[in-house]
Structure formats: C-alpha cells, structure tokens
Amino acid sequence: MVLILDLITPFITAGTAKKKKKKKTHCNEKFGTFQSDEMGHLISSHLLQQNHQKDPPKHPTNIMEHALVKQLAGHKQETREQALESVRKYLTTKNFSNAKQSQFDKLWKGLYYAMWHCDKPIPQQRLAQSLGELHLLYARTRQHVAFVRFSKAFWKVMCIEWYRIDHHRLDKFLLLARRCLHFQLKYLAECDWEESVVDDYISKVLKKIPLSGDRKVYNGIPFHIIDILLDEWVKVCYGEPEEEEDDDDEEKRNAQIKEAVSKTPLVKFIAIFQDLSSNTDNIKILRDKIKEDLLKDERLREWDVLQPESTAQDDETYHEDDEWHGF
Numbered sequence: 001m002v003l004i005l006d007l008i009t010p011f012i013t014a015g016t017a018k019k020k021k022k023k024k025t026h027c028n029e030k031f032g033t034f035q036s037d038e039m040g041h042l043i044s045s046h047l048l049q050q051n052h053q054k055d056p057p058k059h060p061t062n063i064m065e066h067a068l069v070k071q072l073a074g075h076k077q078e079t080r081e082q083a084l085e086s087v088r089k090y091l092t093t094k095n096f097s098n099a100k101q102s103q104f105d106k107l108w109k110g111l112y113y114a115m116w117h118c119d120k121p122i123p124q125q126r127l128a129q130s131l132g133e134l135h136l137l138y139a140r141t142r143q144h145v146a147f148v149r150f151s152k153a154f155w156k157v158m159c160i161e162w163y164r165i166d167h168h169r170l171d172k173f174l175l176l177a178r179r180c181l182h183f184q185l186k187y188l189a190e191c192d193w194e195e196s197v198v199d200d201y202i203s204k205v206l207k208k209i210p211l212s213g214d215r216k217v218y219n220g221i222p223f224h225i226i227d228i229l230l231d232e233w234v235k236v237c238y239g240e241p242e243e244e245e246d247d248d249d250e251e252k253r254n255a256q257i258k259e260a261v262s263k264t265p266l267v268k269f270i271a272i273f274q275d276l277s278s279n280t281d282n283i284k285i286l287r288d289k290i291k292e293d294l295l296k297d298e299r300l301r302e303w304d305v306l307q308p309e310s311t312a313q314d315d316e317t318y319h320e321d322d323e324w325h326g327f
Helices: 004-017 063-072 077-091 101-117 121-138 144-164 170-190 195-206 220-237 247-262 266-278 284-295 298-302 310-322
Strands: none
Touching: 063 077, 063 101, 077 101, 077 121, 101 121, 101 144, 101 170, 121 144, 121 170, 144 170, 144 195, 144 220, 170 195, 170 220, 195 266, 220 247, 220 266, 220 284, 266 284
C-alpha cells in the first residue's frame, strides 16, 4: 500500500515551490476565517463527499484530502496508523511548524472531520487519544509557538463547528475535547509549567476562545471544560486513580495529589473562571455554572487553591450582582 505521505508529497512540493497571489475570504465569525492558500489544503480534509453526505457543510475538495480523512477515521488500525504517521511528520516539518495560524486552523478542520467520520466507540476512543497526543509533538523540541497555535486552532474549530454537531455525534466530540484539554495540560507539565508558556496558553488560547465569555461561544464548550478541568488536572499531575482503594490508601493518595497540585499553576487557571463569574456582562447561566460546579468544588479547598471563606464571598458577590435595588 502506498503511504499517505507519498500521496500528499506532490502537494507539499507544489505548495512550497509556487508562489501565487492568494485571495482572502472574509466572514463575520468572531474567531476569524480560513484563508484559501495551497499549504492549508495539504491535509486539511474537513471536506466531505457532497454527493453522499448531507449533514456537514459543503466545501470544494480533492480526493487525496478526502482519502486521508477516511483513513484517519478507519476501523483498521494499520490504515489509521499510516495516516496518523503522515500527519505527525507533516506537523513537525519546519514549514508547518513556522506556519501562520490559518494553516493550523485548516489542519484541525481536517482532523475534526476525521472524527466526524469515525462512527464506532473503540475507533472513536483511539482516534480522540491519537489526535490529543499530537499536541505533545512540540514538547520535545520546545516549539511553544507552534503548540499555542495548534491548541488555539483546535478550540477555534470546535467553537465554529459546535452548533453543527447533532446529538448522535455529541459524545465523541466531548471525548475529543477532553483528550485535547488533557494533552494541552500535559504539554505544559512536560515543560515544567514554564511561566511564559503557561501565560501564553492562558491568554492566547483559553481566554481568547473557549473561556473568553463571548456569547458566540456555544455554552456546551465552557460548560464541558468546567466539568472536566479538575479531573484532568489530577490525571496530568498525579495519574489515573486506582479502581479500588481502602480508606488509608485514599487518604495517602489525597495527600500526594495535594502535594502534586501545589507544584502546578492551578491558581492561574481558576482565576480565569473567577473573572468570568464576577463579570456581570457574562450570561447568568455561565456564572452560575462556574460558582456551583467549580468554585464550590471541595477539592479546591483541600488543595489550598481557594480559601474556605471564598465560598461565602462568592455567594455574597452573587447576591449583590443579581439583586435589584430600584432606580
């Protein structure tokens, strides 16, 4: 079987050898638009076969892009691994690593539709894991700019495409979001939580898109992050919990988790949600979700991330914000 990389190599060569004037498209999307240039079309296979698939949006495509999507979403592990290896090699090329944000956006558009095609639980789990692990490709070489752009592209595509996801596909995209958040945090951990990298990730990724508070971001995205953040944080800094533990083991484990969390900048991440919840310009349902399901989570107090009196202060602020005192 011809490797997928061999199939796309002519397109890579064409994209780097020829310089053409490119037309930019414009739209009113909050998170920008995907410019039409050759490099972004190499693996950005967000495009489906219009004659047979009615659900997704229609875009022009070519057979190579469509084939790569199908192989990424395939049930055969060998085929899927070959396609993933092509993507891994492409992601780590110098041309792509130094590319503009629009190229990362287009690549994630293709990976998103690979997940769209994947329709059985086990392949979905494997694909979500593999796509999440792509973030770690930049950890070994400390390519922080590429990591931030790759992470930003994921959340941008998710925010733009979220409203198209029907209830049959929702679970697998929630899983994809969980895996990608996990490996984004794992990247930061592998970089020893370097302050500049963490600050860039928070300001240019989380606060820019999924946790921006912008009303164009579908509620399901920040809600899901609220639900999974602390669980994924524990997995990253401590590891997966054991299935069966007695009381002594659980107490010991909790102490170890507290120590591990104390070495991480979780406070900075919680501050994002505190800002969102205290800003009355944000919708009430989001502020309530943050206060009830995250800021009141007892783990934050056990880990000394929040002080015990914060609950009372949050409640007081909540009532002051929502109470009407007349004119």
